[in-house]
Amino acid sequence: MLFKxxxxxxxxxxxxxxxxxxxxxxxxxxxxxxxGSGALPMAIAFAQYIVCEKVNRKGATESVGLSLFGEETPPPPGEAGRGPSAMFDSCGECPSCLKMHQLMHPDVHFSYPVIPRKSGDKPLSSDYISEWREFIAKYPYGNSYDWLQFIGAENKQGNITAYECNDIIRKLSLKSFESGFKILVMWMPEYLGNEGNKLLKLIEEPPPNTLFVLVAENESLILQTILSRTQLIKIPALNYQDISEALVTKAKVGEDSARQTALIAEGNYREALQLMQHADEDWQSLLREWLNAILKNGPIAQVKWIDEVSKLGREKQKQFIRYFTHLLEQAIRLHAMGPNNVHLPDKDKDFAGRLNKIANFMQQQAIIEELDKASYYIERNANPKMLFHALTIKLYHILASKEVTTVI
Structure with a gap:
């Protein structure tokens, strides 16, 4: 993968x-x-840049000072005084780049959460390498849930096991085959339990020209002993212009639709793609029905709505909650900044204005917090009927503290 x-x-x-x-x-x-920020594609592009033969002039052992870690290496005959290449992307054409394009470079290893294929198995990442290559080709911005569903995990918990750690130690103890470097890209080290301490000595005192690249979403879930031994590279959320442009060029979405979707996605390209898949869903009608059931129509309407939404499936439930959260955030902006400074389709802007009539700022904040919790529990296979029933009751009590004069 190229940086571009x-x-x-x-x-x-x-x-x-x-x-x-x-x-x-x-x-x-x-x-x-x-x-959805692109940390994994960035890590893969970085690994390709390091092993690219044109960038490094056929490897660190033949180039000037390209040990990458600050150690001096002697220049080859006739090369004294030349600095490293000034290329700002891998070439994409040399043998190393062609192998990286297929994720088949012998000096770049990958580690990621996996599941046993059958009871008693001790799975390794390499057991799923074919699926991994296909997944990255199709869903480079996918998350761990996407990956685990891709390999058929269903409700099984993925892990990076002690057995995997031993395999990593074995692989990185070998000499490099082609590039002069050995690189391990570990995706989602959050799935690495205390067995990750097996890697501490290797991370702290690695063989020459060995590089660990950990790719994570939640810093707090990584072993502190490993975290303290890494150099942090922060990958910020994408700005909405970049997402909008990517939707137009990569996903072939119309400019107006891409712009609106990018605003809702809030820096998450995976979320933007998910929203485009469900672009035909009428989330606003579903939300209006829910709020009317809470504020006006009573328990029978609430139970009917809960039965309906519980049949949607986990991804659609998350999208619906995401849509509601987005509208509440825009309602707060609408109240604070005025309608001329909030860029929304007229239909959504009108609905956000109605939300301001039924809930004040503190109530909207409280609802957003409950929606975030619900989204978290949905990802962890909470029973949808119980979850939305509890959420309906919580929203009723939040909204009941204000006299409602307008029904959505």
Missing amino acids: NVIGQTDVKLHLVNMVQQNRISHALLFLGKE
């Missing part, structure tokens, strides 16, 4: 290139970015 194929993140790309060109890379890097 990674959406946006111009400053991060330039920072990574400068780190390589100036030989200032730590032996262990942590690419930290929320879902």
Whole structure:
């Protein structure tokens, strides 16, 4: 993967290139970015940049100072005085780049959460390498849920096991085959339990020209012993212009639809793609029915609505909650900044204005917090009927503290 194929993140790309060109890379890097920011594509593009033969003139052992970690290496005959290549992206054409394009480079290893295929198995990431290559080709901005469903996990919990850690130690103890470097890209180290301590010595004192690249979404779930040994590379949320442009060029979405979707996605390209898949869903009618059941129509209407929404499936339920959260956030902005400074379709702007009539700022904040909790529990297979029943009761009590004069 080339840097140019990674959406946006111009400053991060330039920072990574400068780190390589100036030989200032730590032996262990942590690419930290929320879902949909592109941390995994960035890490893969970075690994390709390091092993690209044109960038590094056929490997660190033949180039000037390109050990990447600050150590001096002697220049080859006739090369004295030449600095490292000033290329700002991998070439995409050399044998190393062609292998990286297929995720088949022998010196770049991947580790990620996996499940046993059958009871008693001790699964390794390499057991799922074919599925991994297909997943990255189709869903480079996918999250761990997407990956685990892709390999048929259903309700099983993925893990990076002690058995996997032993395999990593074995792989990185071998000499590099082609590039002069050995690189491990570990995606979602949050799935690494205490068995990850097996890797501490290897991370702290790795063999020469060995690089760990951890790719994570939640820093607080990573073992502190590993976290303290990494150099942090923050991957910020994408801006809405980059998402909008990517939807037009990559997903072939119309400009108006792409712009509206990018605003709702709030920096998450995966979310934007999910929203486009459900673009025909009438979330506003579903939300209006729910609020009317809470505020006006009573328990029978609420039970009917809960039965309806519980049949939608987990992804659609998350999208619906995301839509409601977005409207509440826009309602707050509408109240604070005025209608001329909030860019929304007229239909959604009118609905956001109605939300301001039935709930004040504090109530809207409380509802957003409950919706965030509900989304979290949906991801963890909560019973949808119980979840939405509890959520309906909570919203009723939040809204009941204000006299409602207008029904949505």
